[in-house]
Amino acid sequence: MKWSQLFTSSVGKKWVMALTGIFLILFLIVHVALNATIWANDGGKMFEAGAHFMGSNIVPRILEIGLIAGFLIHIIQGIMLELQNRSKRKRGYAANLGNRGSKWYSRSMGLLGTLILIFLIIHMAHFWVPNRSNQGWLLGPEISLYDEMREVFQQEWVVIVYVLGCFSLAWHLMHGFQSAFRTLGVSNKKYLTLLNSLGIGFSIIVPLVFALMPVSFYFGWIN
Numbered sequence: 001m002k003w004s005q006l007f008t009s010s011v012g013k014k015w016v017m018a019l020t021g022i023f024l025i026l027f028l029i030v031h032v033a034l035n036a037t038i039w040a041n042d043g044g045k046m047f048e049a050g051a052h053f054m055g056s057n058i059v060p061r062i063l064e065i066g067l068i069a070g071f072l073i074h075i076i077q078g079i080m081l082e083l084q085n086r087s088k089r090k091r092g093y094a095a096n097l098g099n100r101g102s103k104w105y106s107r108s109m110g111l112l113g114t115l116i117l118i119f120l121i122i123h124m125a126h127f128w129v130p131n132r133s134n135q136g137w138l139l140g141p142e143i144s145l146y147d148e149m150r151e152v153f154q155q156e157w158v159v160i161v162y163v164l165g166c167f168s169l170a171w172h173l174m175h176g177f178q179s180a181f182r183t184l185g186v187s188n189k190k191y192l193t194l195l196n197s198l199g200i201g202f203s204i205i206v207p208l209v210f211a212l213m214p215v216s217f218y219f220g221w222i223n
């Protein structure tokens with residue numbers, strides 16, 4: 001495969017989705033681990049220390065540019081793939097196997113991705129935009145993200161949107177996690193079984209821990 005085919009051929013597009021998807025999975029691990037420090041119940045001290053490092057050190061700030069690029073490429077290429085699949089579907093398959101042919105969530109990656117995108121836009125407006133604009137987009141003073149969370153998660157509709165966003169993420173990952181490794185060529189049956197189990201575990205645990213964050217603030221389990 002030539003470099004130019006990475007963005008034009010079907011296989012190339014799937015490779016881009018897989019590589020950026022795995023990169024975003026790594027980001028989710030760091031994000032959920034850092035945020036889980038809110039349950040230290042120390043008034044947000046540990047969380048603020050981690051958030052301050054991420055927001056003021058030059059290394060994570062440079063990685064942030066890669067993260068934005070990763071999200072954008074994954075979203076744009078995902079839209080292209082979805083459009084391509086739709087035009088194929090319009091022509092129709094000889095036999096529509098429904099759930100016997102594939103799981104509903106593997107056929108709904110575009111819809112689930114769109115729901116996550118809507119969640120992400122709301123999420124960035126809550127935390128990232130106020131923090132970065134306060135910093136003057138460089139390394140200036142940050143806002144207290146812990147206080148911001150405590151305030152934002154008092155609103156019922158916000159908690160509901162976050163829980164639904166995490167639910168969409170869980171289904172998106174349920175297909176995406178193992179699919180990424182298949183695309184990159186993992187074909188050994190033993191590894192595929194392992195990846196499948198790992199994928200299911202990851203898709204349930206990570207979004208569940210994320211969803212418990214707004215819920216914990218809302219019900220006052222942490223303050």
Ligand code: HEM
Nearest residue numbers: 035055064067123127128131132145162169210211213214
């Ligand atoms: C549901 C619980 C979640 C909470 C409480 C939460 C909270 C936060 C906070 C406080 C920030 C820091 C903003 C800043 O650095 O200025 C942040 C950043 C971010 N979050 Fe979340 N988040 C959650 C879930 C998610 C999920 C599920 C995703 C992805 C699907 C996500 C994607 C991001 C991104 C892309 C950033 C920007 C990272 C950066 O600073 O470059 N978050 N989040």
